[in-house]
Amino acid sequence: xxxxxxxxxxxxxxxxxxxxxxxxxxxxxxxxxxxxxxxxxxxxxxxxxxxxxxxxxxxxxxxxxxxxxxxxxxxxxxxxxxxxxxxxxxxxxxxxxxxxxxxxxxxxxxxxxxxxxxxxxxxxxxxxxxxxxxxxxxxxxxxxxxxxxxxxxxxxxxxxxxxxxxxxxxxxxxxxxxxxxxxxxxxxxxxxxxxxxxxxxxxxxxxxxxxxxxxxxxxxxxxxxxxxxxxxxxxxxxxxxxxxxxxxxxxxxxxxxxxxxxxxxxxxxxxxxxxxxxxxxxxxxxxxxxxxxxxxxxxxxxxxxxxxxxxxxxxxxxxxxxxxxxxxxxxxxxxxxxxxxxxxxxxxxxxxxxxxxxxxxxxxxxxxxxxxxxxxxxxxxxxxxxxxxxxxxxxxxxxxxxxxxxxxxxxxxxxxxxxxxxxxxxxxxxxxxxxxxxxxxxxxxxxxxxxxxx
Amino acid sequence: xxxxxxxxxxxxxxxxxxxxxxxxxxxxxxxxxxxxxxxxxxxxxxxxxxxxxxxxxxxxxxxxxxxxxxxxxxxxxxxxxxxxxxxxxxxxxxxxxxxxxxxxxxxxxxxxxxxxxxxxxxxxxxxxxxxxxxxxxxxxxxxxxxxxxxxxxxxxxxxxxxxxxxxxxxxxxxxxxxxxxxxxxxxxxxxxxxxxxxxxxxxxxxxxxxxxxxxxxxxxxxxxxxxxxxxxxxxxxxxxxxxxxxxxxxxxxxxxxxxxxxxxxxxxxxxxxxxxxxxxxxxxxxxxxxxxxxxxxxxxxxxxxxxxxxxxxxxxxxxxxxxxxxxx
Numbered sequence: 001x002x003x004x005x006x007x008x009x010x011x012x013x014x015x016x017x018x019x020x021x022x023x024x025x026x027x028x029x030x031x032x033x034x035x036x037x038x039x040x041x042x043x044x045x046x047x048x049x050x051x052x053x054x055x056x057x058x059x060x061x062x063x064x065x066x067x068x069x070x071x072x073x074x075x076x077x078x079x080x081x082x083x084x085x086x087x088x089x090x091x092x093x094x095x096x097x098x099x100x101x102x103x104x105x106x107x108x109x110x111x112x113x114x115x116x117x118x119x120x121x122x123x124x125x126x127x128x129x130x131x132x133x134x135x136x137x138x139x140x141x142x143x144x145x146x147x148x149x150x151x152x153x154x155x156x157x158x159x160x161x162x163x164x165x166x167x168x169x170x171x172x173x174x175x176x177x178x179x180x181x182x183x184x185x186x187x188x189x190x191x192x193x194x195x196x197x198x199x200x201x202x203x204x205x206x207x208x209x210x211x212x213x214x215x216x217x218x219x220x221x222x223x224x225x226x227x228x229x230x231x232x233x234x235x236x237x238x239x240x241x242x243x244x245x246x247x248x249x250x251x252x253x254x255x256x257x258x259x260x261x262x263x264x265x266x267x268x269x270x271x272x273x274x275x276x277x278x279x280x281x282x283x284x285x286x287x288x289x290x291x292x293x294x295x296x297x298x299x300x301x302x303x304x305x306x307x308x309x310x311x312x313x314x315x316x317x318x319x320x321x322x323x324x325x326x327x328x329x330x331x332x333x334x335x336x337x338x339x340x341x342x343x344x345x346x347x348x349x350x351x352x353x354x355x356x357x358x359x360x361x362x363x364x365x366x367x368x369x370x371x372x373x374x375x376x377x378x379x380x381x382x383x384x385x386x387x388x389x390x391x392x393x394x395x396x397x398x399x400x401x402x403x404x405x406x407x408x409x410x411x412x413x414x415x416x417x418x419x420x421x422x423x424x425x426x427x428x429x430x431x432x433x434x435x436x437x438x439x440x441x442x443x444x445x446x447x448x449x450x451x452x453x454x
Numbered sequence: 455x456x457x458x459x460x461x462x463x464x465x466x467x468x469x470x471x472x473x474x475x476x477x478x479x480x481x482x483x484x485x486x487x488x489x490x491x492x493x494x495x496x497x498x499x500x501x502x503x504x505x506x507x508x509x510x511x512x513x514x515x516x517x518x519x520x521x522x523x524x525x526x527x528x529x530x531x532x533x534x535x536x537x538x539x540x541x542x543x544x545x546x547x548x549x550x551x552x553x554x555x556x557x558x559x560x561x562x563x564x565x566x567x568x569x570x571x572x573x574x575x576x577x578x579x580x581x582x583x584x585x586x587x588x589x590x591x592x593x594x595x596x597x598x599x600x601x602x603x604x605x606x607x608x609x610x611x612x613x614x615x616x617x618x619x620x621x622x623x624x625x626x627x628x629x630x631x632x633x634x635x636x637x638x639x640x641x642x643x644x645x646x647x648x649x650x651x652x653x654x655x656x657x658x659x660x661x662x663x664x665x666x667x668x669x670x671x672x673x674x675x676x677x678x679x680x681x682x683x684x685x686x687x688x689x690x691x692x693x694x695x696x697x698x699x700x701x702x703x704x705x706x707x708x709x710x711x712x713x714x715x716x717x718x719x720x721x722x723x724x725x726x727x728x729x730x731x732x733x734x735x736x737x738x739x740x741x742x743x744x745x746x747x748x749x750x751x752x753x754x755x756x757x758x759x760x761x762x763x764x765x766x767x768x769x770x771x772x773x774x775x776x777x778x779x780x781x782x
Contacts, residue, residue, distance in 0.1 A: 197547050197550070197551065249765065252765070254764075254765065256546075256547060257494060257546050257547065257550075258764050258765070258768060260547055260550065261702070261706070261760065261764045262760075262761050262764055262765060264699055264702070264760065265703075265757045265758065265759075265760030265761035265762075265763075265764065266757065266761055267757070268696070268699055268753065268754075268756060268757030268760065269753075269754045269755075269756075269757025269758050269761070270757070271753075271757075272750045272751070272753035272754045272756075272757065273750075273754050275750045276747050276750045276751060276754065383695075387554070387555055387558060390551055390555075391555075394551070423566060423567055423568055425562055425563075425565065425566035425567060425568075426562065426563075426566060428558070428562060429558070429559045429562040429563060432555040432556075432558055432559050433555075433559060435551070435552075435555050436552050436555055436556060439541075439544065439548055439551065439552055440540045440541070440552075443544070443548060
């Protein structure tokens, strides 16, 4: 119970709330006249390709091949052989698509000519030939994925177990866990101090990645400078959000469920705003091919090592801030019991403002580094890891920062290790299943105290 | 003037579309969860998806239509039971997180490559593989019919037959909800929404009532899924988290805990979005806002509308503020 919420719902509309709504509408109006950053070339993926139109007597074997950085792999040659001595060849066009028309239904063999691949690009799973069952009047898609590392195998294809892969996946898991922890600690602090499960926290992560793309890629800044500016801007969005939306809403006495639905609305609005400005395609913060380093049998990109280092430093600093400084201790006091904290002279609103600012900044940093490590960022980067964050925070104990760190590491490792035994589609599903199981049997999490459950 | 008439035709057409009816049915189901019982189910799309899968897979494997509908509904029922047994004792926001996660798991499993033979993986199941038994049931003669300015095929993929069935189902469900909400059973549900402990002290088994509400709303959700995929195809990614949030928006817009609120909300959701899209597409040059961007812009407004609704008018258009309680 916050001291300022006792005037439940009777407070007049706060000016800031009205300003917010106006600002949102104005911002949208401004969107009309602003220039789109990523021109809509990415949207131009039509149904049938120009070279093949499926009808009653024709079927299409087709596909789209893109290089590992998402550019069309123009010039790659695909050979199709099939029943009755059918032979066809297609070359990937400027939009990344290829198509071979066939006039007879049956099983066709589709082969990618590895000689024609661009330099530095390799076929994932090293499987150049696919067979496809073509039917007339329909399009059949054949997928070839390209990668930068020779001989790379995606999780879906290879589930054979070996210790090297275990070590590799474990390292990727720690990497994901550390980056997840940056964002999750913010989510946990917000939950701890305000009781709110913020569904828009994922979009704060996406915002960080996309802003870094604007500064580092579009404006050509040094990556560290770009990251610094991004984190400052993201922290500012947290500050402004609390000033404009969350504080007025707390004063209005909205219930936590209502606030949660507000964050869902904000999350929808932001997701589509990102798509509006950046398109649906993945954008890369750094376009140069990353160099990889092998350390103790584990191969990761240089960016990954740097990102992991930065996360560890920032997490340690956050930990020190929470335990050693006066403000940090005040934050934990508010987490424990806001009313008591207020009674002992802590300015609860100021602490919550600080928490929003720090949480948004950390989420932005996480987004920048996720974008670098995962080779790009798109409008749903944050959406995809939001539930992982919830899983991490719940596993560690809602509202406890150190629990969030431990939970993130566990969830990160579990997500990546799932790849060893199950196809890639399931890697997030296991994390969510763990979240459900935790909520059912130990809702207070590993480090939480039983009194937190309601 | 022609432009306005044309626009009105488009908008009314959108209001009567089968997809709108499917959304209305899904929102009616969610209304039983949230509006009447106070359960925060953030996984309604999974009920739709399961209903659609159960229906489509039964039909493609050769079962009769009636049985396929029952299997679709049974999928929703089983999911509600599995979800309800452990979660109904949780606090509101925990229930929300569990349901959203369960829904995501259903979607991820449905689109996984392992199940491609059954669910079609991420490509889903094409409508033509399960639609025929439903179309064959139509008593309408072949050809086109024009009523007012609506001209559709009688029995086509997206014709009169599916519209009649979908909206008849909406009407039937509205009647059922109206009767149930005035029944002793409905009053117990509302009691649980208002004060769970008070109802428990009157000797009612709160858990059992909550479970009945979850199952009932979930089965309605599965029916919505069947209607949703009949004119199109089963696409796991089309029934994800966003769909759940849009159903919530429709429900809160129309008014939770009312009989017609979900229907009005669903119609407004589609009509207003089409209006924004059309006006933005026609009057703003493509160099400033492409058609695709106009669509995205309309979704941005959906998000903002959801925020404003829940802040300024949580009871929606038709609702009564006293009837609405956000627990927690």
